[in-house]
Every structure is written in C-alpha cells, then in structure tokens.
Amino acid sequence: MIIAERKPIPEIQSFVAGYHKVLVVGCGTCVAVCLAGGSKEAEILTNELTLSPKTAGARFESRTLERQCDMEFLSELDEQAAEYDALLSMACGAGVQLLAERFSRIPVFPAVNTSCIGVNRSVGWYEENCRACGTCVLALTAGICPVTRCAKGLFNGPCGGTNITSCEIHPDQPCAWHMIYERLAAQDRLQQIMEISPANDWRNQQPRTIVQPGYEERTSALKEQ
C-alpha cells in the first residue's frame, strides 16, 4: 500500500496563503488506511487551518472521496469544486495529479508527502518494502526486497560491508542480504544466493504506462477516440 505523511503545517499554510475558500480533499483508500489523509485527517487539517491566526479570514471545508486516482470518483466533485479558489489534496502524488488534471483551472496543492510502498506494522507504524523497480527479484531473495531493504540496493549480495546482522552504514541498519541468507538457508535453498541477478535496467524509471495483457487493444481504441 502507498504510505504518505502529512506535510508540516507551515508548508501547507504557505501554499494556501491568500486564497479565501479552500476545500481539503481526503482520499478514502491508501492514505486513509495509513492514517494520513482519510476523512478524519481531512477534517483535522480543516480545523487546524481554521484555527491558525496565519490563515485567519479564509474558509476551509473538507470532503473525502473514495479514491483520487480514479476520474469517476473525482467527477463527484465537479459541481462543488467551482465554489473554491484552491483545493488541498490529501491523496498520494498520483491522486493530487489526477485531481489537478480534472480541475485544471483551480490551483491544487498537496497536503501530504508520498513516502513509499509499505506494510502496516501496527496503528500508525509502517515500513517501506518496495520501490517499484519493475523487475521483481523476490523469488531469488527469499521474499526480502534487496532494492528497498539493502542500504545500497544491491541485486546481489551481501557485499563486503556486512557486519553479519547489521550493515556497515549504521549498526541500527539491518543487513538485508544477511536476512536473505538466513531465510534461504532455513528453507534449504541457499544455493539460490549464488544465482546472479542481472543489474536492473533503471532506465525503466521513466514515466511508465502499464497496459495489462489483454487490454492493449482496448487501450489503443480509447486513445484513438
């Protein structure tokens, strides 16, 4: 799931300074689950902005949509959006962009920093687990992502800097490749650590458009319209 963190209030205030009527738009999916931008957080931010002497005089209201990364859900705002002179999105960067595209005449600002793809450890506690490298190697690494959890993002390891359980960069930084070694050994498939994963083609980080197999024709038909 996408994990985000609320931006510091002074930064948010600097975005909305000078606007008179602002709608805080929550997103009811990823950012709701990671407690950064659901309806509760949207309302909290609305109240904070209302309370702040710096933004005194302006009006803040909130509304939370199902997902901001789907046009269909954004269309629910079509009529209401025109009443505001700025939108403050609490969705991840993807949601903010689609919102900004849908309401391109109104300034749209982000209220959260999109941090990572991660897992929920407990209430309010998340860990990054994937950087969307596009060439998943988890099959060879016992289900532990070396790109994310190895401090150097090595596809093959461990490197000479391992202090067995920790990484040379910091005693608190666990060595991901040591964890991979341990788990492979425990599953009796340690020989897999010898298989060399080719370097990732990081050029794939250019804007990616994903079309699922079987949907190519549908996509091109839509594009032609």
Place this chain on the structure above:
Amino acid sequence: MTQHATQQTEFTVTTKVLVIGAGLSGLASAEKIAEQGYQVLVLDQGARDDAECCYDPEMNTVLQDLRNKAQQHSSISLKTGARLKQLTGFSGNFQASLELDTGTEQLDIGAVVLATGYRCLPLFEHYNLRPGKTVLSIGDLEKLLTDETGKAQIKNGSGASIAFLSGFGDEGNPVATERVLKSAMAVQELEQCKAYVLAGNVKVGADGMERLFTRARNQGVTCIKPEGPPEAAIRDGVLNISFKDPTLRQDVNLAPDCIVLEESIAPDMENERLREVLRIDADDQGFLQTGNVHRLPVGTNREGIFASGTSAAVKTPEQAIRDAADVALQVREFLGNGTIQVSGSKAVVDEGRCVICLTCYRCCPHGAIAWEAKKAVISPIACQGCGICAAECPMDAIQLLDYTDEAMHSAIQEQVGTAEQPSILAFCCQNSAFEAAQTAHKMGLELPDRLRLIEVPCAGKIDVEDILRSFTSGAGAVLVLACHEGNCQSERGSTYASWRIREIQKRLKALGFDDKRLVFANLASNMPREFATITQDLASRISH
C-alpha cells in the same frame, strides 16, 4: 449528551466452555462450571499435574481426586495432548480450533477459562553455586521429602543441618515463603535434623502465612533475616554461608550439611502464545491478568475469557482452587441459559465508510472487533462502549450510540460560551473526573464560573476533531481529564488520550496558537480538590 433509553437486545450464545489447563484450578473450575449445567472441555495445555502443586504432597492427592471426578463427570470431557491453536468469532460465540493428537478439530464455544500453571526456575547461578548432592533447589528437596528413601538421603545417616536461602534472588512471593517454611518444618521433623531459614524478602501476605511462620519457629526452625544477601561457597568440600546477623550485629558463619536454594516462579510457557491467540493482556511478568482494579477477580480484558488460578498470578494451591467458584459464577453470569440480554451504549460500524484499515481492531482494548465480508464488525456482547475505536477510526466510520460525532459536536457548540465569556470546556471521563467534578460541586469548592463539563464514557473517546472543534467554535480552554494509567476501565483509553493530547499540543504550537490552552490531567473520582485546583489554575492562566 443525549442518553438513549436503555435498550435491551437478546442474543443467543453457545453454552459450551473451554478450560485450558488440567491442573488444580483448571479441574476445579471445570467441576464447578459443569455443576452449573454447562458442557466443559478441558485441555491439558500448559499446567499439567505438577506445575501448580508439586511442593505440597497433599495437593497431589487433591489433584488426583479432581481428575477422577472430571473423568467420571458426564458433562466434562478431558483431552490430553491438546492445545488451542486459534480462536475466532466473538465472545459468547467463539470458534476454537484445537490441535489434538488425532488432528485438528473445530468447536463452537461460548467462554474460555484459562488455567495454566507456572514454572519454577532454580536460582543456582544467582548464588554462584552449582547443583550437587549438598546444593539443592527447593524443588529438589520437595521431591526428596515425598518418600522415605529421599528423607534418608536428607538425614545422611546421623542427621544433618539444612540451610534454606530465599528471597535474595527473586522478589519473593507468598508461594515461595510457603514452600520454604513447609519444607523447613518437614526437615525439622526428621530425627536429628536442623533447619535454618535465611530469608531476604519474606512475603506473608496470604491467608494463614503469618500462622505458618509462627508454627515453623515454634517447631524449632531458626529463621534469620540477614543484613544484605549472604555469601554461600564451598571450600574444600565444606559448605559455608557467611552473613551479617542484625540481632548479634556481627558476621556469622554457618556450615550446614546442605544448602537449599529458592526458585523463582515464572508464568507457564504457554501463556505467551495463548495471550496472542486470545488477544488478552498480560502483566509485565507474563501472567494473564493485569492489575486493573476494574476487572472482576477472574476477569480479563475480553468478555467471556476468564483467568483462573496461577494463569492470572502467582497463587498458592489453595488460592488457585478457590478461584474455581468465582470462575463458575462469572461463566454463569455471562452465558446464562444460552440467551443473554445486552444493553448500553455500543459502538456501531457504518459499513459504507469503513475502509477496513484494521485500526479499530488493533485499538479495541476488549477484543470486541473483527472483520467479516470486508468490513469491520463490532460485537455488541463484547463491546464495553469506551469509544476508543470511534475516536481512532480514520474514516469516522464508527459511532458510539450515546456519543455520536453529531451529539459530541452539538454538546460542544452548546457549551463553548460567547466571545466575551469563552468557556473552559472540560471533557471528563465518567469513571473518574466526572465524579470528582460532581463531588467538588457538592462540597461547595470554588470552581471557575466559565467551567463547562462534557461527560465521556472514557477519555479514549475524545478525538482530535472534538478538541480542535472546541477551539474553532470558540472555547477559551480545553481540559481533558482521564483516569490514572493502569486504572483505566478500558485499559489503554487514558494512555491513548494522553498521546493524542500531546500531539495536538504540538500541532497547536506549530499553528502559533497558545498550546497552554489545552491541558491534560489524570484524576481519580476521589480527587475533587485536585479537580478544583486544576480548573482554577487554568482559569487564572487564560484570563491573563
């Protein structure tokens, strides 16, 4: 707040009870529960025969007796080599998954009784001694005392002096004291034998313990409380204990024939796993009950799950057996005849808003929440109405019937006062601060004119929006008054409240808003004077 007329709803529950642990308290509880007409299944997970009662040979007879009775009872079924693997469903209607010798078995049960035992850990290392023929743990000695061969070994022909060391390695408890005294008396009874008890922390805080202590001394057991821990060593094969005697005011050397060392008592190995499977709280040692004063003697934080005997705390065998009556009573109260009435203000999920983030499931202190069909579901039987889930839900998808967001909102609006006379809005937990406030009023203590109270079921119900909204609506100051930690009826409600308030104070500060206008305090119901002081202080502070 709008109090709904107390509505009663009827629910059907399963009248089968699962008892975990086939030791003294487990079997005694099973018998008493079966007497009430319920079906009981006893698993010998955790406590088996010896853990609870090895030190008292008499108790082995009691245990054997209980076991025979359980085997003969038509409503009790005893499973050996069985453990509880998983528990799902809700209080009153749990689904238990059992691991048996013969495979797994699914079972519907209404209530669970925990009756695990404890482990005795010898403390040789603490005394720098190695176990041997002349250095025993109390458990070793107890075993020797059970038969004539063992006793002969203790006597060692012409008679022996035995020194017991206790209460130096472990904090001590009545059970440890009882074990030492009983063994010392048994040794003293042996022909030509002499028992010395060197004790640090003697705990006599259990029934009959003081009497036992006097009896031991009258019988000739020498009891000494040395100043500081004694030093025990073996020199050239000879035992020596040196210590400072507070009565003689000098160093004394004792050369006994045998040293008997204390054992510390640790929770059953199964406790940790059971606590996870059952989602219940444990104390800091791992016993399955916290010291919460609001809990019934055998209650846990979950409705329908009870902790009996040594699963809950270190108890003497007599105490462990006595819990059975309490357990049976509680089970009866809970399951009744299979149809139970539930009333009171409960939390309800708005399915349309729930995004199944699991926050409520993880926060509910009473294990009242699970999920079904991709939505959170709250059991009205298990819900205690604290409102913690409602305050934490990131989608405002939970409403507590008597304290809906809307009701809180209008209560705030009504109480915030005017621009000239902004209120001091005090959110008071009904279990503590609200009562303190009432008493303060009755006692005629001076309270600020501008003080307005909003009663909440638990401080954990007050959410961030309530507080911010109080300020945006014009309140002059906000007080959040919670129970003392460890004394909160909803276990963590007061802790959650304190965390939230600290976070809001930080946020207010970042906004350039006077964060001193938000105050958090812990208060008990018998603290009306403190209530008055806190409110007066705040009033004088914000008037400047």
